Amino acid sequence: MSGRILIVDDNPINIRLLEARLSAEYFDVISAASAAEAIAICKSQSLDLVLSDVMMPEMDGFELCRRLKADPQTTHLPVVLITALDQPSDRVKGLEAGADDFLSKPVRDLPLFSRVRSLTRLKQMMDELRRRAETASDIMTADEQVDAPVLRLPQIVVVGSDKRANAAVGRMMSEIGRVTSYEDHDEALQAIQNRDVVLCIVDLAGPPGKDPMRFLARCRSSEASRALPLIGITASDDDQTAAKALELGAHDYVQRPIDLNELNARARTQLARYRYGETLRMTVERTLELAVIDGLTGLHNRRFLDAHMGRAVSEAAKRQGAFSLMIADIDHFKRINDTHGHDVGDAVLQEFARRLEISVRASDLACRLGGEEFAVLLPNADQRTAEITAERFRKFVEATAFGVPGGAEITVTVSIGVAVYPASGEDATSLMRAADTALYKAKNEGRNRTAIAA
Amino acid sequence: MSGRILIVDDNPINIRLLEARLSAEYFDVISAASAAEAIAICKSQSLDLVLSDVMMPEMDGFELCRRLKADPQTTHLPVVLITALDQPSDRVKGLEAGADDFLSKPVRDLPLFSRVRSLTRLKQMMDELRRRAETASDIMTADEQVDAPVLRLPQIVVVGSDKRANAAVGRMMSEIGRVTSYEDHDEALQAIQNRDVVLCIVDLAGPPGKDPMRFLARCRSSEASRALPLIGITASDDDQTAAKALELGAHDYVQRPIDLNELNARARTQLARYRYGETLRMTVERTLELAVIDGLTGLHNRRFLDAHMGRAVSEAAKRQGAFSLMIADIDHFKRINDTHGHDVGDAVLQEFARRLEISVRASDLACRLGGEEFAVLLPNADQRTAEITAERFRKFVEATAFGVPGGAEITVTVSIGVAVYPASGEDATSLMRAADTALYKAKNEGRNRTAIAA
Numbered sequence: 001m002s003g004r005i006l007i008v009d010d011n012p013i014n015i016r017l018l019e020a021r022l023s024a025e026y027f028d029v030i031s032a033a034s035a036a037e038a039i040a041i042c043k044s045q046s047l048d049l050v051l052s053d054v055m056m057p058e059m060d061g062f063e064l065c066r067r068l069k070a071d072p073q074t075t076h077l078p079v080v081l082i083t084a085l086d087q088p089s090d091r092v093k094g095l096e097a098g099a100d101d102f103l104s105k106p107v108r109d110l111p112l113f114s115r116v117r118s119l120t121r122l123k124q125m126m127d128e129l130r131r132r133a134e135t136a137s138d139i140m141t142a143d144e145q146v147d148a149p150v151l152r153l154p155q156i157v158v159v160g161s162d163k164r165a166n167a168a169v170g171r172m173m174s175e176i177g178r179v180t181s182y183e184d185h186d187e188a189l190q191a192i193q194n195r196d197v198v199l200c201i202v203d204l205a206g207p208p209g210k211d212p213m214r215f216l217a218r219c220r221s222s223e224a225s226r227a228l229p230l231i232g233i234t235a236s237d238d239d240q241t242a243a244k245a246l247e248l249g250a251h252d253y254v255q256r257p258i259d260l261n262e263l264n265a266r267a268r269t270q271l272a273r274y275r276y277g278e279t280l281r282m283t284v285e286r287t288l289e290l291a292v293i294d295g296l297t298g299l300h301n302r303r304f305l306d307a308h309m310g311r312a313v314s315e316a317a318k319r320q321g322a323f324s325l326m327i328a329d330i331d332h333f334k335r336i337n338d339t340h341g342h343d344v345g346d347a348v349l350q351e352f353a354r355r356l357e358i359s360v361r362a363s364d365l366a367c368r369l370g371g372e373e374f375a376v377l378l379p380n381a382d383q384r385t386a387e388i389t390a391e392r393f394r395k396f397v398e399a400t401a402f403g404v405p406g407g408a409e410i411t412v413t414v415s416i417g418v419a420v421y422p423a424s425g426e427d428a429t430s431l432m433r434a435a436d437t438a439l440y441k442a443k444n445e446g447r448n449r450t451a452i453a454a
Numbered sequence: 455m456s457g458r459i460l461i462v463d464d465n466p467i468n469i470r471l472l473e474a475r476l477s478a479e480y481f482d483v484i485s486a487a488s489a490a491e492a493i494a495i496c497k498s499q500s501l502d503l504v505l506s507d508v509m510m511p512e513m514d515g516f517e518l519c520r521r522l523k524a525d526p527q528t529t530h531l532p533v534v535l536i537t538a539l540d541q542p543s544d545r546v547k548g549l550e551a552g553a554d555d556f557l558s559k560p561v562r563d564l565p566l567f568s569r570v571r572s573l574t575r576l577k578q579m580m581d582e583l584r585r586r587a588e589t590a591s592d593i594m595t596a597d598e599q600v601d602a603p604v605l606r607l608p609q610i611v612v613v614g615s616d617k618r619a620n621a622a623v624g625r626m627m628s629e630i631g632r633v634t635s636y637e638d639h640d641e642a643l644q645a646i647q648n649r650d651v652v653l654c655i656v657d658l659a660g661p662p663g664k665d666p667m668r669f670l671a672r673c674r675s676s677e678a679s680r681a682l683p684l685i686g687i688t689a690s691d692d693d694q695t696a697a698k699a700l701e702l703g704a705h706d707y708v709q710r711p712i713d714l715n716e717l718n719a720r721a722r723t724q725l726a727r728y729r730y731g732e733t734l735r736m737t738v739e740r741t742l743e744l745a746v747i748d749g750l751t752g753l754h755n756r757r758f759l760d761a762h763m764g765r766a767v768s769e770a771a772k773r774q775g776a777f778s779l780m781i782a783d784i785d786h787f788k789r790i791n792d793t794h795g796h797d798v799g800d801a802v803l804q805e806f807a808r809r810l811e812i813s814v815r816a817s818d819l820a821c822r823l824g825g826e827e828f829a830v831l832l833p834n835a836d837q838r839t840a841e842i843t844a845e846r847f848r849k850f851v852e853a854t855a856f857g858v859p860g861g862a863e864i865t866v867t868v869s870i871g872v873a874v875y876p877a878s879g880e881d882a883t884s885l886m887r888a889a890d891t892a893l894y895k896a897k898n899e900g901r902n903r904t905a906i907a908a
Binding site: 001002003004026027028046048121124125126127128129132135136138139213214216217218220221222223226247248249281284285287288289290291292295296301302303304307334341342370371436 | 455456457458480481482500502575578579581582583586589590592593667668670671672674675676677680701702703738739741742743744745746749750755756757758760761788796824825890
């Protein structure tokens with residue numbers, strides 16, 4: 001897979017050298033001579049990766065990285081810093097600035113290409129979801145925006161054949177989360193299927209017969225652990241193993257001797273990226289839900305009822321069963337609105353919805369059709385069950401006055417029409433009509449009562 | 455990247471051999487001894503690819519493929535058929551059964567692994583989107599389900615350095631769509647940025663200096679053409695080039711001599727897969743839109759207005775500009791509903807929404823708040839502009855009676871309240887309240903009029 005890479009360096013010779021190497025591997029390369037220019041390009045063009053020098057006049061690579069990660073428009077872009085500095089503390093500084101990796105000069109081919117390929121692939125995997133999430137975010141109100149999930153005491157799994165080495169890694173991770181270690185691959189695989197596990201650290205130096213790469217591959221083959229952040233540990237300078245691990249889907253690696261701060265910084269980078277992906281997923285899922293939720297009451301809306309009525313009819317037809325539909329309309333609601341104003345009207349609707357939800361079974365589907373009109377789909381409910389439910393709700397509404405903003409108490413009553421499949425109608429439209437007609441009957445006979453469709 | 459592969463073969467020795475080869479490349483392999491068993495596994499487990507023998511007793515590989523592709527639950531699974539048959543007509547038969555590729559025995563390593571990797575990656579890229587689309591589809595009514603887009607005379611781009619070879623390929627494709635050929639890579643790249651291009655065929659045997667692989671990589675680096683179906687053409691038995699092309703993102707390839715029917719079948723397979731992806735995208739996008747659309751009138755809903763009011767206020771504050779909000783409420787709507795029934799009431803709401811949309815500027819945002827209450831956000835509109843718009847709409851409603859189902863004509867009038875930022879309020883809530891108060895004033899003063907907030 002190819003990708004579009006931005007090289008940032010104030011030295012044109014460095015740019016040319018790196019460009020030639022990446023271009024020979026069929027990456028599409030563009031360049032910027034300063035961090036400021038790089039930011040402008042990242043904001044205006046579509047890119048897959050930024051590869052930046054650290055030491056640059058005016059703005060250095062750390063600051064470039066910080067700014068790209070802080071801007072919602074560019075936060076998803078992977079950034080790799082390249083530097084002559086080679087102390088773990090330098091790497092930690094880069095990672096803490098938000099860099100996804102830190103390569104030391106002279107940059108060897110294998111770590112460079114394997115890293116660039118891995119980050120490009122991960123970024124492209126996320127693109128599709130990110131585009132939907134952007135649409136979703138545009139149509140949400142400020143209140144509805146999804147926050148990144150808070151990971152309280154995240155669960156971390158450490159996998160390796162050496163118990164003592166596992167314990168050492170576990171101690172390093174204890175600041176970040178609760179660690180469980182496994183020597184056995186099958187047990188570890190079992191453990192990471194748990195959604196609470198948010199990071200897995202795998203020792204890639206396994207003894208003969210136990211292939212940690214296979215564990216890695218199996219982890220990625222399973223849908224539940226496909227996106228799980230995974231950091232490999234290799235022997236000192238074992239670029240070969242590291243490259244293979246990235247190819248098989250590890251997100252990052254550290255080489256021995258393990259530097260505590262570096263491992264911590266890399267783990268935090270992975271967790272941040274994981275949270276970002278989860279936020280995108282939740283944003284899209286939440287917006288999809290909003291399509292079928294009534295904004296005022298939180299009940300499902302008419303669209304959802306319509307989608308389910310069709311299914312309820314065909315299921316009931318198949319197993320020759322019954323189900324009921326009830327339509328409930330607040331009596332003289334217009335008066336409440338006219339006398340007390342919209343705010344009080346809205347509060348009455350909300351309390352009405354709350355009581356409706358309490359009154360029905362968990363398997364029943366309570367919806368707001370619009371205005372002061374509500375409906376409940378009662379699967380497997382015959383006429384008697386539906387009537388009992390309707391009456392229970394009607395009495396619950398009548399029994400105690402509704403407290404509303406401003407301290408007033410308003411007495412509310414409700415009229416209800418009930419239709420039963422198949423007696424009152426054999427398709428969604430005729431059932432709705434039958435329930436509606438029954439509701440009119442209840443209204444005409446003096447309101448605050450339940451009527452059953454003929 | 456790894457993946458989970460199902461091998462289907464009635465010969466256990468074949469299974470063991472293939473399993474060993476794939477497993478050595480770190481794929482997670484399971485097996486089935488018959489097509490029926492394979493179908494059961496595909497329906498119950500999560501998989502990335504099916505690799506099936508053709509000749510099997512009871513149900514053969516063609517039929518297995520057909521059934522998997524016909525079932526919505528398994529249609530997304532890539533299927534590769536393996537067979538001793540080696541005529542182009544056999545391959546065509548496999549492709550027409552819906553297979554994504556057709557490998558001949560003995561299966562060589564390079565075509566096997568490059569194909570399995572490519573199909574697994576494409577499938578996994580689509581998984582995120584497919585999961586969202588499934589959620590979306592669940593909450594849509596039958597009417598709202600998105601159909602696969604119809605590609606009328608799809609545009610096809612042929613790229614190659616040999617004009618006569620391009621023309622020959624173009625003729626082969628003429629049954630499928632309208633072909634344009636390019637010898638120049640830059641021109642071709644420009645052409646495929648067009649959304650109407652749905653297939654690109656690239657001759658990978660370029661002369662020195664013109665590297666078709668680079669064209670392929672650049673095509674994939676650009677966001678507009680990242681998902682474009684791309685078929686490479688290689689020299690006879692040039693597995694090396696074919697493997698590289700798949701790695702760089704080609705979806706498929708044919709080898710010379712090109713068989714007309716095979717190229718056509720592969721092109722159709724690509725178009726079908728493209729349509730599938732587009733359907734998923736449209737399903738999610740459509741559902742996201744539904745979250746902010748009022749189902750009855752097609753106008754935006756209150757949620758969308760709320761999301762935009764906040765932005766309108768902060769933008770107007772920034773550039774010290776004005777904007778207006780108007781709330782319109784149908785007079786005596788309850789009477790229409792009570793006299794003529796819900797169906798007529800709904801028709802009135804729809805016609806009212808239609809007239810409202812005609813009466814406002816394209817930049818204005820018309821919404822249904824709920825029931826018979828509507829709102830319009832008018833960016834950059836001062837009091838005078840808002841008042842003119844409101845009065846134009848009010849007169850348009852009054853001027854001609856509303857035709858409704860059953861042939862009746864109903865005279866409708868509307869009362870309107872207008873609030874102006876910043877005079878009537880400096881935040882969304884107080885503006886809504888001011889417009890609401892003005893609306894009550896219009897109602898109290900006899901309806902069918904516009905009132906401006908103090």
